[in-house]
Amino acid sequence: MKRHGLVDLNEAVQNPGKRLAFDIETDLDEEEDIDLLAPLAGWIEAVSTGNALIVEAEFKTRVVVECARCGEPLEYDVEFRMDDDFPVKGIPSCYASDGYAEVVCDEAYPLFDKNGLMLDAYCRQGLLVNYPTQPLCSGSWDTPCPKSVTNDSLESKGGHPAMQVLEQFRSTQE
Numbered sequence: 001m002k003r004h005g006l007v008d009l010n011e012a013v014q015n016p017g018k019r020l021a022f023d024i025e026t027d028l029d030e031e032e033d034i035d036l037l038a039p040l041a042g043w044i045e046a047v048s049t050g051n052a053l054i055v056e057a058e059f060k061t062r063v064v065v066e067c068a069r070c071g072e073p074l075e076y077d078v079e080f081r082m083d084d085d086f087p088v089k090g091i092p093s094c095y096a097s098d099g100y101a102e103v104v105c106d107e108a109y110p111l112f113d114k115n116g117l118m119l120d121a122y123c124r125q126g127l128l129v130n131y132p133t134q135p136l137c138s139g140s141w142d143t144p145c146p147k148s149v150t151n152d153s154l155e156s157k158g159g160h161p162a163m164q165v166l167e168q169f170r171s172t173q174e
C-alpha cells in the first residue's frame, strides 16, 4: 500500500495501548537533497502510553552518494531503524467523551500535523542520520580511487551520471 503525506495516528493517540501498523513506501519527491535509486520502503508502528506516542519504524532504500575523495557516484543500500517518542497532551477520547489528546512536537521543524505524522519529513530525518559518511569508491583512504573524474568530462556527457540514473528512475515512476 502506498501512503503519501500524513500517516494518521489519531486512533492510537486517542486509545492508549492500541498499536497501529502501516506499510510505507515513498519516493521522498519533495526532498531535493536526497537521491534515491529505489523508493524508501518499510513499516511504521505507533502506540500511545497516554503521555507519549511511541513511533517505531524500519526502512530500506538505495541511494547515490559521491566518493568523498574523487566525487565518483557510488550506490549504497541503506537500511535503518527509527525509534522515537513524542509527548502527548490532553485526555484521550477513550477516557472522556469530550476528550481529545494531541501530539506535542517541539522538534526544530514539524513532524506532526495534529495527530498525523508527516511521512516524508520523518523518513528524511531518519535517512540523513543513516547516510554513509565519507564513502570512498576504493573502500579505503589507503587505496587510491581507481579513476578520477573531472567536472569537464561530466558536463560533456550531459550531467552527473548519478543524476541521469535518477532522472531515468523518476521518469519510470510517473
Ligand SMILES: [Zn+2]
Pocket (backbone or CB within 6 Å): 067, 068, 069, 070, 071, 072, 136, 137, 138, 145, 146
Ligand atoms: Zn573515489
